Amino acid sequence: MIQNSIPDIRACVPDGIYRTACELCPWGCGIEIHIKNGQMEKVRGNRDHPLNEGFLCPKGLALKDFIYSRERITYPMKKENGDWRRISWDEALDICAEKLEIIKVRYGPKSLAVAIGMPVLLGGNITVSFLRRFCDIYGTPNCFSVESICYRCRIIANILTLGKFPAADIAAAETILVWGNNPHESNPPAARNIDKAVKRGAKLIVIDPRKTASAKKADIHLQIRPGTDGALALGMLNIIINEGIYDKDFVSNWTIGFDELARSVAAYDPERVEKITWVPARGIKKAARLFAVNSPSCLVQGTNSLDQHINGLQNSRALAILFAITGNVDREGGMVTTSKLRVNPLRLPEKMEGQPLGVERFPLFYEVWGRAFGEGQAMALADTILTGNPYPVTGLIVSGSNPVLTWPNSYKLTKAIKALEFTAVMDMRMTATAQLCDLFLPAATFLERVELCDYYGTLHAVPFIALRQKIMKAGEAKSDMEFWLELGKRMGHSDLFPWNRVEEVLDYALSTTGVTVEKLKQQPGGITYGEKMIEYYKKKGFSTPSGKIELVSDTLKSLGHDPVPVYHESPESPVTNPAMAEEYPLILTTGARILEFLHSEYRDIPKLRKKCPKAFAEIHTSTARTLSVKDGEEVFLENEIGAMTITARVTEDILPGVVNVSHGWEDSNINLLTNDISIDPVTGYPLLKSLLCRIRKKA
Ligand SMILES: Nc1nc2c(c(=O)[nH]1)N[C@H]1C(S)=C(S)[C@@H](COP(=O)(O)OP(=O)(O)OC[C@H]3O[C@@H](n4cnc5c(=O)[nH]c(N)nc54)[C@H](O)[C@@H]3O)O[C@H]1N2
Ligand SMILES: Nc1nc2c(c(=O)[nH]1)N[C@H]1C(S)=C(S)[C@@H](COP(=O)(O)OP(=O)(O)OC[C@H]3O[C@@H](n4cnc5c(=O)[nH]c(N)nc54)[C@H](O)[C@@H]3O)O[C@H]1N2
Ligand code: SF4
Numbered sequence: 001m002i003q004n005s006i007p008d009i010r011a012c013v014p015d016g017i018y019r020t021a022c023e024l025c026p027w028g029c030g031i032e033i034h035i036k037n038g039q040m041e042k043v044r045g046n047r048d049h050p051l052n053e054g055f056l057c058p059k060g061l062a063l064k065d066f067i068y069s070r071e072r073i074t075y076p077m078k079k080e081n082g083d084w085r086r087i088s089w090d091e092a093l094d095i096c097a098e099k100l101e102i103i104k105v106r107y108g109p110k111s112l113a114v115a116i117g118m119p120v121l122l123g124g125n126i127t128v129s130f131l132r133r134f135c136d137i138y139g140t141p142n143c144f145s146v147e148s149i150c151y152r153c154r155i156i157a158n159i160l161t162l163g164k165f166p167a168a169d170i171a172a173a174e175t176i177l178v179w180g181n182n183p184h185e186s187n188p189p190a191a192r193n194i195d196k197a198v199k200r201g202a203k204l205i206v207i208d209p210r211k212t213a214s215a216k217k218a219d220i221h222l223q224i225r226p227g228t229d230g231a232l233a234l235g236m237l238n239i240i241i242n243e244g245i246y247d248k249d250f251v252s253n254w255t256i257g258f259d260e261l262a263r264s265v266a267a268y269d270p271e272r273v274e275k276i277t278w279v280p281a282r283g284i285k286k287a288a289r290l291f292a293v294n295s296p297s298c299l300v301q302g303t304n305s306l307d308q309h310i311n312g313l314q315n316s317r318a319l320a321i322l323f324a325i326t327g328n329v330d331r332e333g334g335m336v337t338t339s340k341l342r343v344n345p346l347r348l349p350e351k352m353e354g355q356p357l358g359v360e361r362f363p364l365f366y367e368v369w370g371r372a373f374g375e376g377q378a379m380a381l382a383d384t385i386l387t388g389n390p391y392p393v394t395g396l397i398v399s400g401s402n403p404v405l406t407w408p409n410s411y412k413l414t415k416a417i418k419a420l421e422f423t424a425v426m427d428m429r430m431t432a433t434a435q436l437c438d439l440f441l442p443a444a445t446f447l448e449r450v451e452l453c454d455y456y457g458t459l460h461a462v463p464f465i466a467l468r469q470k471i472m473k474a475g476e477a478k479s480d481m482e483f484w485l486e487l488g489k490r491m492g493h494s495d496l497f498p499w500n501r502v503e504e505v506l507d508y509a510l511s512t513t514g515v516t517v518e519k520l521k522q523q524p525g526g527i528t529y530g531e532k533m534i535e536y537y538k539k540k541g542f543s544t545p546s547g548k549i550e551l552v553s554d555t556l557k558s559l560g561h562d563p564v565p566v567y568h569e570s571p572e573s574p575v576t577n578p579a580m581a582e583e584y585p586l587i588l589t590t591g592a593r594i595l596e597f598l599h600s601e602y603r604d605i606p607k608l609r610k611k612c613p614k615a616f617a618e619i620h621t622s623t624a625r626t627l628s629v630k631d632g633e634e635v636f637l638e639n640e641i642g643a644m645t646i647t648a649r650v651t652e653d654i655l656p657g658v659v660n661v662s663h664g665w666e667d668s669n670i671n672l673l674t675n676d677i678s679i680d681p682v683t684g685y686p687l688l689k690s691l692l693c694r695i696r697k698k699a
């Protein structure tokens with residue numbers, strides 16, 4: 001039974017205008033919610049917000065449709081004989097508590113896995129730590145998140161190199177290097193900042209196999225073969241070192257391993273790199289010189305387009321080295337970090353039993369120099385469920401994720417989820433993942449809960465935090481935090497969950513900071529917090545074992561990895577596997593963002609869906625001609641793993657021989673054609689962006 005009328009959604013505050021931060025994608029633009037007659041009347045951009053200055057993208061403008069979507073489910077449900085039955089929260093919490101006790105007694109607590117998705121991460125660090133607190137108390141280390149596929153890889157690469165993870169200071173840059181990022185689709189506030197910088201005279205370099213909106217405005221566009229970015233970065237370093245256009249003082253005072261780096265990059269002369277990357281040597285030289293000389297220069301790196309390769313970590317290492325030796329670290333207009341809120345820790349890791357899956361194989365994913373990220377590598381989960389090796393995993397709770405569409409190898413993952421003894425999902429809609437589960441828990445949206453949005457600093461070089469206030473109420477939907485709080489109490493842990501409301505948890509976490517929920521309420525929409533740390537290393541050095549930037553990494557060496565970045569070809573490429581390339585001659589990159597959607601979300605919003613009604617495979621006009629395929633024609637897309645039908649989109653805006661397919665489509669799920677076997681050896685990131693495929697006409 002699924003409701004099909006608009007559920008009971010209304011304001012829980014008096015009529016008026018309320019400021020908060022949008023969460024329909026990661027960037028947190030400032031918004032104003034207009035409440036009239038007890039309902040949301042409209043949304044407007046917050047002109048005072050430093051990030052978006054009032055501007056909203058189509059998703060933000062469709063917020064009302066998202067909140068009131070007809071597909072929303074606002075009460076718990078239980079699956080019985082294949083059908084969903086509405087139940088009360090009491091019953092839902094009792095079922096969870098009972099099943100979790102059974103799992104613990106039969107198999108031990110680590111037999112429960114929890115998977116959290118993008119929306120929960122966007123709920124801020126306190127939300128994530130709170131959810132992990134539950135896992136700690138229950139005793140399972142197996143709490144996974146989308147960080148097994150997204151973002152963490154480059155954070156680890158930057159920490160290994162500079163001891164921290166800086167962001168691009170676009171507003172003050174002279175040269176902006178946009179590498180594997182399409183901000184007009186995936187990060188509209190950054191796109192606006194880049195456009196503004198270009199207008200004031202900053203130079204723009206774009207490295208992308210597609211002619212994106214930024215590429216079309218760029219001074220230099222390098223149309224690269226997907227997966228060869230490591231070679232290109234080493235080629236640029238080769239030029240910069242050979243021509244002596246790096247920051248010599250900075251390198252000699254603040255880095256270690258320069259000679260070894262120089263020896264290693266000597267093999268990547270521009271002519272050789274041209275053969276690997278398909279980028280003309282002339283372009284490589286021009287880009288390297290511009291970035292090194294016309295500084296300050298910043299790097300706007302795609303969140304994952306360089307990570308989801310077998311070279312994931314080394315790609316980001318090479319890029320960190322590029323901005324480091326050119327003297328752009330902790331520099332206005334270069335790469336900067338901002339001071340962060342140091343909140344009271346909520347986690348109790350001493351209660352955990354053992355280490356999460358994947359740690360043995362990917363220890364640096366779990367922690368670097370005792371700085372624990374603390375998660376296992378989710379790509380190990382499906383195999384563990386299916387084999388019981390190294391121990392049985394029999395229960396799964398999914399909070400705000402749709403892994404059946406968003407994790408690689410959907411066949412295997414579906415099989416694994418079906419094999420579990422207990423599965424629950426917390427979501428707003430009946431997703432492909434929820435359909436496989438035993439229990440559905442209705443989630444509140446970001447307008448229906450209170451949380452601290454504390455990630456602006458890391459993402460935008462804008463030191464800023466904001467309170468998301470509870471403005472609306474939707475049926476029986478609960479926030480993720482409320483659910484874990486109530487489940488903790490229900491399982492007899494009131495002593496370790498001594499709070500009754502989420503606000504109390506926030507105040508407890510904030511008690512070390514001088515910031516309070518009340519204070520934040522007075523400043524709805526956010527307050528600046530902390531500062532940009534310019535030339536910070538002069539005070540404290542770098543937080544690496546050597547105190548300097550590690551161009552050569554002993555940590556990587558000691559674990560058997562390349563100590564300086566080296567390029568390795570994708571296992572699926574015309575170079576490494578010519579036989580496969582004969583059968584599957586096109587290069588497939590997956591997951592390029594579509595402005596109107598967030599991964600598998602918002603296909604239910606007609607206004608947004610109208611702009612992009614179905615999945616498509618983007619190919620160049622010349623590729624289409626060779627295949628005799630026309631724009632809009634239905635074709636077969638195939639590789640060694642699977643096949644699907646998809647609409648061809650024929651364009652001049654992609655490199656010939658490359659196919660681009662986005663993820664998140666339930667009827668055309670590209671993750672049926674990706675696998676979880678080819679991975680980055682340091683972090684376990686899957687290979688999603690340099691695969692081989694073919695396109696065949698249907699008739
Ligand atoms: N509208 C929208 N915005 C989003 C999201 C969304 O789903 N929808 N998701 C959010 C999330 S979680 C993330 S992680 C970010 C992702 O953001 P990004 O990682 O920046 O992903 P894209 O914006 O798709 O940019 C990827 C660009 O990289 C190019 N590319 C593909 N393969 C390669 C390659 O091998 N090398 C190089 N150099 N380029 C390549 C593609 O052509 C594309 O133009 O976006 C965030 N923003
Ligand atoms: N092939 C391929 N696959 C990819 C990528 C790629 O580039 N290529 N990109 C990867 C990346 S970078 C990422 S980040 C992942 C994203 O992977 P996911 O996080 O799984 O992405 P979503 O599809 O956004 O799923 C979020 C789910 O949470 C629900 N939801 C929304 N708000 C809330 C809330 O507040 N609480 C709860 N409980 N639920 C909520 C939504 O309805 C939706 O079903 O996808 C990855 N998958
Ligand atoms: S870019 Fe759009 S969806 Fe993302 S936070 Fe801003 S308005 Fe919301």
Ligand SMILES: [Mo]
Binds near residue numbers: 146
């Ligand atoms: Mo992501």
